[in-house]
Amino acid sequence: MKKILILSANPKNTSNLRLDEEVREIKNTLQLSPNREEFQIITESAVRVDDLTRFLSHHQPTIVHFSGHGSGTDGLALEDNSGHIQLVSTQALAKLFDLFESQVECVLLNACYSEEQATAIHQHIDCVVGMNRAIGDRAAIKFSVGFYTVLAALRNYEDCFHMGCTSIDLQGIPESLTPAIKIRRRRYQTVQTTNPVKSDKDNGVSNENKGGQNRSVSIGGSVTGSAIQTGDNNTANVNFQQVSLPAPESVNIQAELNALREILAKLETSDRRKIDHAFEDAQEELNKPQPDKDEVGDALNRALKYANKAQGFASAIAKLQPPLTKITAWLGANWHELLNLVNLTI
Structure with a gap:
């Protein structure tokens, strides 16, 4: 069974996001799947920095999904004890996931400008998804629905990512190039492939948000052998x-x-x-x-x-x-x- 830990944070002094809707859509997607017994969803909201280690240690998830605000080089926006914004740095996130390298397979950062954090976490986690620019609520939710629809079909994470991007495209939202994946496969890992889903990526498409809130926050040797x-x-x-x-x-x-x-x-x-x-x-x-x-x-x-x-x-x-x-x-x-x-x- 894969445990999916969904962490969300929408501090009081940041723009309001539709995080509850995203969680509901993910749950519905997995519950409607004939493979629903293969997954367990755990949700934690109003997440504080101090909660991160506790939740990861207690729940021992296979997939960690973060929904909320990102601020680029400054890190991800969590909450302090008063519910206001507290940033967790890129370096701190990388060190955190180093501790859970053997446990976590995939991290999905559904927040604006989170590609920098994704790259850092990818030093330790094999599959990490981040956003290379601002992403609006609609696009973020549609990406999640597409990603977990294919995950529920027991496909690999790369296929999940491509379907997430395609789901944005199908809705006519010009943000399908915003998600970015960092992926490698562990030594001797078995990969299941069944006609992998591919997305069309048109480099000429504009990525401007068309209304709604976006998920950003502004802060003033040599080799031998071969594979079989x-x-x-x-x-x-x-x-x-x-x-x-x-x-x-x-x-x-x-x-x-x-x-x-x-x-x-x-x-x-x-x-x-x-x-x-x-x-x-x-x-x-x-x-x-x-x-x-x-x-x-x-x-x-x-x-x-x-x-x-x-x-x-x-x-x-x-x-x-x-x-x-x-x-x-x-x-x-x-x-x-x-x-x-x-x-x-x-």
């Missing part, structure tokens, strides 16, 4: 190999980029031009005096995702692992998810 995949068309058992990353300064990024491109160039794919364009974007950024590593990472992520559709990609994984491990080390923690594409984890 077995199973039929509906189920795959994937052994994720754990690796150690070399020191970033030891990586010759140009050489590793060339090696990666050479391997992918041998694949037969209808997306060849898209892969080449992605590498050209990465190379253009690398040619700058001070390249933006996130721009390089984004380009390589596109190239690898197109390559992953090629029929011969699985047979190339062992060759891809060494250069991609070094590239990931150079890119930094924001890009550790790239390793999942070649069945590696750290």
Whole structure:
């Protein structure tokens, strides 16, 4: 049974959010599922900073869902003993979830500008969802409904995330690109896959909130071996190999980029031009005096995702692992998810 701990906070001196409605929709979604016995929902409202450790220790949840206000770099908004706002810092949240690394599988931060906290928590928790900008109440609630609808169907967290984004899109709310997922799979974790749900992401869509409250608050080495995949068309058992990353300064990024491109160039794919364009974007950024590593990472992520559709990609994984491990080390923690594409984890 998965325990879902929903924590909510709406301090007196912040704008009023529809948190009760969100909790009700999540409960209804799971209760209507034929798999409802697989889940237990625990709700705690008006959460104070001191409550966090107690609730996590007492309830021992598999999933932690926070609903409330975020303030970007300042942290998440909880309550003090008087019901007023008290911020909990990004660093403190990361340290907290370090203590529950073996227990918590997924953290969902349904609050504005919470991607920074998601990134920090992801150092210890395999799946974390945050918001990369302000998100309105309607979008936040629809994301939750979509996420838990697919969770109730016993699908993986990545599918849940994509359905959450799609649910926002289906309502015509222009905020489907606001949720951001940080995900990796633990070593030797079994992944169930049944035609995973994918969302259409149109980069031209505006993300402005169209009325209603939003959930923000303003405050003045080397690699050997390979993964083994077995199973039929509906189920795959994937052994994720754990690796150690070399020191970033030891990586010759140009050489590793060339090696990666050479391997992918041998694949037969209808997306060849898209892969080449992605590498050209990465190379253009690398040619700058001070390249933006996130721009390089984004380009390589596109190239690898197109390559992953090629029929011969699985047979190339062992060759891809060494250069991609070094590239990931150079890119930094924001890009550790790239390793999942070649069945590696750290």
